[in-house]
Amino acid sequence: MTIECLSALTLATNDMPAAAAFYRAMGFEQAWGGPECGFTVFRGGASFLNLTPAEGRQLAWWGRAIFWVDDVDAYHRRALDAGYRPLAEPQDAPWGERCFALLDPDGHEIVFARRLDRR
Numbered sequence: 223m224t225i226e227c228l229s230a231l232t233l234a235t236n237d238m239p240a241a242a243a244f245y246r247a248m249g250f251e252q253a254w255g256g257p258e259c260g261f262t263v264f265r266g267g268a269s270f271l272n273l274t275p276a277e278g279r280q281l282a283w284w285g286r287a288i289f290w291v292d293d294v295d296a297y298h299r300r301a302l303d304a305g306y307r308p309l310a311e312p313q314d315a316p317w318g319e320r321c322f323a324l325l326d327p328d329g330h331e332i333v334f335a336r337r338l339d340r341r
Contacts, residue, residue, distance in 0.1 A: 230270035247304035
């Protein structure tokens with residue numbers, strides 16, 4: 223028995239329209255639901271990102287979600303073009319990834335990364 227992969231990550235949101243717009247702008251494909259629905263599903267590669275209403279609960283820092291992409295710098299430009307402000311410029315991290323982070327409308331830390339070729 224082995225765990226094959228992460229199927230889905232579900233994040234709470236206090237503003238479904240803003241959260242749905244953010245994930246669409248960042249290149250996630252909407253698979254179900256939408257801005258006016260009570261539950262929305264986005265596809266990112268072979269995995270899914272779900273949004274569910276926070277239902278009045280106070281959201282606090284919970285960690286981060288890291289998505290590997292083919293071009294970190296292109297995703298950074300995409301975020302800027304959509305009017306979002308990443309926390310920093312893309313950088314090569316000592317653990318072997320090029321990455322940058324930004325906060326979604328609910329304050330969830332979202333990282334876009336790519337493994338560096340360290341031959």
